[in-house]
Amino acid sequence: MYSFEPYTGRPIRLDLLVHKGETSMDAPTPATALTSVELEQLDAYWRAANYLSVGQIYLFDNPLLKQPLDRAHIKPRLLGHWGTTPGLNFIYAHMNRAIRAHDLDMIFITGPGHGGPAVVANTYLEGSYSELYPNITRDEAGLRQLFRQFSFPGGIPSHAAPETPGSINEGGELGYSLLHAYGAVFDNPDLIACCVIGDGEAETGALATSWHSNKFLDPRGDGAVLPVLHLNGYKIANPAFLARIPRHELESLLTGYGYRPIFVEGDEPSDMHQKMAAAVDQALAEIRGIQRRARDGGETTRPTWPMIVLDSPKGWTGPKEVDGKKTEDYWRSHQVPFGDLDNPAHVRLLDDWMRSYRPEELFDAGGALKPELAALAPTGERRMGANPHANGGKLLRDLRLPDFRDYRVELDAPGSVVSETTRTLGAYLRDVVRDNPDNFRLFGPDETHSNRLSAVFEVTDRTWVAERYPYDDHLAADGRVMEILSEHACEGWLEGYLLSGRHGLFSCYEAFIHIIGSMFNQHAKWLKVCNEIPWRVPVASLNILLTSHVWRQDHNGFSHQDPGFIDHVVNKKADVIRVYLPPDANTLLVVADKCLRSRNLVNVIVAGKQPEQQWLDMDAAVTHAGVGVGIWDWACNDQGGEPDIVLAAAGDVPTMEMLAAIDLLRTLVPDLKIRFINVVDLMTLQPAEEHPHGLPDEEFDLLFTTDKPILFGYHGYPWLIHRLTYRRTNHDNLHVRGYKEEGTTTTPFDMVVLNELDRFHLVIDVARRVPKLQAQAAHLQQQMLDKLGAHTQYIHAHGEDMPEIRDWKWAR
Structure with missing residues (x-):
């Protein structure tokens, strides 16, 4: 001791x-x-x-x-x-x-x-x-x-x-x-x-x-x-x-x-x-x-x-x-x-x-x-x-990474399984820690357990060289998890660890990653210049996992609700930054493996920790994450023709709400032709000339069409999607729903209602924007407003979301 x-x-x-x-x-x-x-x-x-x-x-x-x-x-x-x-x-x-x-x-x-x-x-x-x-x-x-x-x-x-x-x-x-x-x-x-x-x-x-x-x-x-x-x-x-x-x-x-x-x-x-x-x-x-x-x-x-x-x-x-x-x-x-x-x-x-x-x-x-x-x-x-x-790249050894497929969530159909996405990642990281005992560390401000990564404690402890008591939990001098209640310290330690030739991952509550915004800024600038210096050997990427995110901080309230770090990240040079919003556990595994193998990048991954429906089996997740954006055919009914509207989402909660809106629309207006697109790699939205991951215009137009209305549900502040896509052909028809700086201590579903990203507001948006629905738009809107009123009354009376919200499952 x-x-x-x-x-x-x-x-x-x-x-x-x-x-x-x-x-x-x-x-x-x-x-x-x-x-x-x-x-x-x-x-x-x-x-x-x-x-x-x-x-x-x-x-x-x-x-x-x-x-x-x-x-x-x-x-x-x-x-x-x-x-x-x-x-x-x-x-x-x-x-x-x-x-x-x-x-x-x-x-x-x-x-x-x-x-x-x-x-x-x-x-x-x-x-x-x-x-x-x-x-x-x-x-x-x-x-x-x-x-x-x-x-x-x-x-x-x-x-x-x-x-x-x-x-x-x-x-x-x-x-x-x-x-x-x-x-x-x-x-x-x-x-x-x-x-x-x-x-x-x-x-x-x-x-x-x-x-x-x-x-x-x-x-x-x-x-x-x-x-x-x-x-x-x-x-x-x-x-x-x-x-x-x-x-x-x-x-x-x-x-x-x-x-x-x-x-x-x-x-x-x-x-x-x-x-x-x-x-x-x-x-x-x-x-x-x-x-x-x-x-x-x-x-x-x-x-x-x-x-x-x-x-x-x-x-x-x-x-x-x-x-x-x-x-x-x-x-x-x-x-x-x-x-x-x-x-x-x-x-x-x-x-x-x-x-x-x-x-x-x-x-x-x-x-x-x-x-x-x-x-x-x-x-x-x-x-x-x-x-x-x-010049740490000279000393860098590749990580010994397990096959991420071994940690997959098995599902028979989209939405058939509910699990905690980051808990699945925790099992993968456990074995990364085990197999790299002197080359990989996990950093975070006292949140490893809270962020559902606690499987790592099956093979290691928290680093701790101060006093210990007999009843302390997982503290040891040689632990591989670095926890201190200072985001500055976690980020700075990780940067020094990476720059001297090792690997790591920083896990943090989304709202408080802003604390190290300036440190990230300096590191991104450092990498940008290093990419231009021949003698600087590439180092392992700075990997930041943001969880306990804005849409699931209903219990902690407004102070914990802020998705704006992404906006700061995308200001940096395109050859340095990557932003991923995996919608489920299998996609998160693919993305995490990709990030841990990368060099000279800052990878920001946003993934929720709460129980949520799982959408893609592992083969589909590999394909989807590999491209970064794609049509989920099983959620569409426009096969063989043009859609009446393109619905898109980036982020786990926006994906769920958009799918729930599709479920409602398929019942209320079954002849409406819907195309659903999910975005994992946010930078695919930029033109190829602006970012290495950007889709060429012809591919973007093929997905999003050149003339149909687009409704986009986004994890963060809506303006960023407009900023990334303003040069695209169909930008004038793009409408984005996201975080509008509305929040409080409330229920999970009320968080999306307050910001008008919920399924009911999304249906109203569709009714207003699709020409063929104009004759029935008023009635659709009234139905949804009635649902919103019932929601508000219910949560004020019961303190939790309505059963039809809590128990909703994709079953099509």
């Missing part, structure tokens, strides 16, 4: 960690870890990275300052961020030293926003950048191109973007770095993720939750995260509050999160190098000690993991003042410390600043990094820019 390791409350004293002659990483490390030569070389390497970073922000030409700077050497537009960069360079240099000293498998995750100059500079210095971009050579010409391309048209972004070697976290939108770091080390026992967290980033809600990821890290089978909280005091124009609270308060906060903070504070470089080297070695020793005790000694207490707090000036080594105003160690150094390079004084200031790094000591006359400095970087895949975990 895991329990809390006691913490004394005393800060770590680096000056007491002196055990001469010991080299094991399990041993304390001397406080003065660097010789004078090591110190000089490490500082020179840091200066080189800082020089390259300033050059990227400012220079267009003259990369080695062989001539005095003038305006022609400087970019016309200055973009990028300096304030965080020297700290990132400092940390990167020290991690390089640790990798070489201890042969570490390490990746570098950059949390601070706009940290691109630092990561690009360091991957260039280590050589990984030029290997991936041969035009950026390791000489004067390459330096010129390196500087010119940064934040420049046709060049590279200012973030640690997909174009940046070694990056799995862009650092543009803040808050996700620590989650990505933990996601990357789950099931990676030898990997260490050095994660730099900016003090501004630490103010976000996602990052504040991220600290608790250590309660889910099993030292026996997972790797380790070394968080480095970088306090440089300021954000864009305001102080960062973690830098403005007393030291003991910050220490108590981090200790309360379950970490042992090691503080490195100051601004004098040689002193800071010694402190940082000792801090890194001490943290690594503690990490190895924790892992050794868990793996070899059977230690079962939850460990207190080390972390580093680096307190250094913002814009460190930059201009202390510009035009008489404080710049270094102040918010003015956040972006470009000074502009207006038409001012000769500013040009001289930039020249002095860059020469202060003494580039002649760092690069030879041809622009190559001097050999004694180049030797400080790790080699091969030990370089953080070349580590395969940061």
Whole structure:
């Protein structure tokens, strides 16, 4: 049983960690870890990275300052961020030293926003950048191109973007770095993720939750995260509050999160190098000690993991003042410390600043990094820019997937069986978990059981490394189900897990997936760019299952009723996103198998968890899901001729209501010719020119006709169907029913009545839109209005839906 390791409350004293002659990483490390030569070389390497970073922000030409700077050497537009960069360079240099000293498998995750100059500079210095971009050579010409391309048209972004070697976290939108770091080390026992967290980033809600990821890290089978909280005091124009609270308060906060903070504070470089080297070695020793005790000694207490707090000036080594105003160690150094390079004084200031790094000591006359400095970087895949975990497709293994047909729901005829769709999927996922014990995890905010996926607990538990009680249910350190009541954490862990070469699925209540809308947005953008970068190897897709959806949240009420995430998803590039609305269990199995096999996509699946009629046998489901849209012949009576109306549906509840409406219409107006179309793959509605899954116009017209009225029942907001089909021939005849932002705590059927997606309103719509029904439309409408009135009276009297609604079955 895991329990809390006691913490004394005393800060770590680096000056007491002196055990001469010991080299094991399990041993304390001397406080003065660097010789004078090591110190000089490490500082020179840091200066080189800082020089390259300033050059990227400012220079267009003259990369080695062989001539005095003038305006022609400087970019016309200055973009990028300096304030965080020297700290990132400092940390990167020290991690390089640790990798070489201890042969570490390490990746570098950059949390601070706009940290691109630092990561690009360091991957260039280590050589990984030029290997991936041969035009950026390791000489004067390459330096010129390196500087010119940064934040420049046709060049590279200012973030640690997909174009940046070694990056799995862009650092543009803040808050996700620590989650990505933990996601990357789950099931990676030898990997260490050095994660730099900016003090501004630490103010976000996602990052504040991220600290608790250590309660889910099993030292026996997972790797380790070394968080480095970088306090440089300021954000864009305001102080960062973690830098403005007393030291003991910050220490108590981090200790309360379950970490042992090691503080490195100051601004004098040689002193800071010694402190940082000792801090890194001490943290690594503690990490190895924790892992050794868990793996070899059977230690079962939850460990207190080390972390580093680096307190250094913002814009460190930059201009202390510009035009008489404080710049270094102040918010003015956040972006470009000074502009207006038409001012000769500013040009001289930039020249002095860059020469202060003494580039002649760092690069030879041809622009190559001097050999004694180049030797400080790790080699091969030990370089953080070349580590395969940061290009996870290189490590990706296909899942061992069972045959989804083995989990089918057997049915004699459409509607003859009632079952819970996601419970069927749960049995399939159970065996996916069983057959992929180190390569697949299920993520969700405490909803696996609620979402009817609980079959997975037959083969695994929930991951849990905090305290456990004897009566706890399915908690274990090595569980494969990751549950925490934070959608941010679930999404961030999964993204890190995928980007480092594994597979997973995120299950969530539909209404609350909006919480990670921005995270999805960033990941979709990341994948879009990765698709354009040849050296980025495709990773497993981000699979999101939305259940407990809008139409079956009648018991929880209006706050739980929102299908709008789909609208957000379809804004992204067509080569990245897919949206599926399987109407039953067998179709869901086909779709899930397809999604788990896919690469570099975001797959969103919407499927209900409540008992519902099943429509397709497995052979029909395979065919239907394979095309994504099709006529259900058994629900039609237009065979051999043209329909009077096309009825269509996307989503399980709209499908049921549309079929119920067909049942009514076949009784009330038996000569009405009806065609029914079901849509599984929402993107088939777009033209083929707009989406890879889009139907060609001729196929769409064949299905939906070119001139007949179309009534479409849709799971979400109606306007999206219009948006996807507005270029289709028959769009003018399309009428869509869907969610109209009406909801409350009520009965299941009343939810569709409130939004006019119910069978009675659908019959009224048909009567109004089919020319041949105009003579009897008024009477049909009155019959349906009477039914709606009876429904309202019944639910107010009995608190449940009428028997004819509850017991309705498709029987044609």
